[in-house]
Amino acid sequence: MKKVPSPLLAFLADHTRGAGFDEEAWSLLLAEARACGVMSRVASVLMADEAVFLSLPEKTSQKLPQQVVVQISQHMQAALMQSDSLAHAVQQELAFLGKALAGLGTRVLLLKGAAYCAAGLPAARGRIFSDIDLLVAKPFIAHAEAALMLGGWAVARQDAYDQRYYREWAHEIPPMTHLQRGTTVDLHHSLAMPTGRVQIDSAAMVAAAVAVPGEGNWYRLQDEDMVLHAASHLLLNSEFERGLRDLWDIDLLVRHFVAKTPDFIFQVLARADSVGLGKTVRIAFALCHHIFRTPLPAEAMARTGTVAWLLRCAATTRHPQTRPRTQGLADQVLFVREIALRLPVHLLARHLWHKATAGLSRKAQAPG
Secondary structure (H helix, E strand, O other): OOOOOOHHHHHHHOHHHHHHOOHHHHHHHHHHHHHHOOHHHHHHHHHHHHHHHHOHHHHOOOOOOHHHHHHHHHHHHHHHHHHHHHHHHHHHHHHHHHHHOOOOOOOEEEEHHHHHHHHOOHHHOOOOOOEEEEEOOHHHHHHHHHHHHHOOEEEOOOOHHHHHHHHHHOOEOOOEEEOOOOOEEEEEOOOOOOOOOOOOOHHHHHHOOEEOOOOOOEEEOOHHHHHHHHHHHHHOOOOHHHHHHHHHHHHHHHHHHHHHOOOHHHHHHHHHHHHOOHHHHHHHHHHHHHHHOOOOOHHHOOOOOHHHHHHHHHOOOOOOOOOOOOHHHHHHHHHHHHHHHHOOHHHHHHHHHHHHHHHHHHHHHOOO
């Protein structure tokens, strides 16, 4: 299949580009947005002023029929309804979680999407996510798990190896799902794998957390650390199906915090160097500037390298017509890189051996 230019990437670099799209480009943009999990966020940008959007035919020399604009608007409205419903559900779930963890006796941090929603940050607008990430200090992790179990959350059944992986080596316990509502909680005790080769001072970042205003005894990472955590989550994991969404998180966080504190970027860089994320955040900033034209000084961005090139292939459009030809290869290389970064050599060998033998065992037991 011949690759075509991406209208979604053109729109992300400059929102005014949409005024020049024809019907085919708009159709492809919507398909790309769905494939990347950013449909609701695109809608939040386009429908910020619905009257302006509906006047597109007058601004494009009638390239786009009014009926098509109305149809696109309906898609956007449906996407916004979905994200608004999710935001409401998250607030409700936080109320349940707050009640379950009320007697824990320690701070509970909200991470990523849940933190953006609770703090009312622009990165929450139109953001779709499937679980709520919490963090408590490691001495309280067993108490927090027990409290959640009493509140109706349970860990799915896992084999002995996977239990050991989470309990001894990972930075979180196995995901917990509510038995009635089906909501999922990821309960962390660190911001990064303790066994990871990229040494991150998670304790310093957690210690600097700030209270979230409003109901509930919730905390979140301080502004600089929110950006750093978003960058580390993107670059040190291999789940790039939503990589564009995660990069957009960083872009929105940066724009919001810079508007309040003009030298914010330099505060982020100083903090990154002190907690071990200097290279990571500079690569993330370079990617943000490449896709979103995020206003960043040159010294804040890493020079192009192999990892940056792989990430540019992976954390971008995922639609078959517009994604890079090398995206599949980039995904595989970054997956291997993630595993190698997570575990030291002796644990990595054990992990790969277990996964290989477990896969062969399941194949042998499969019917037919």
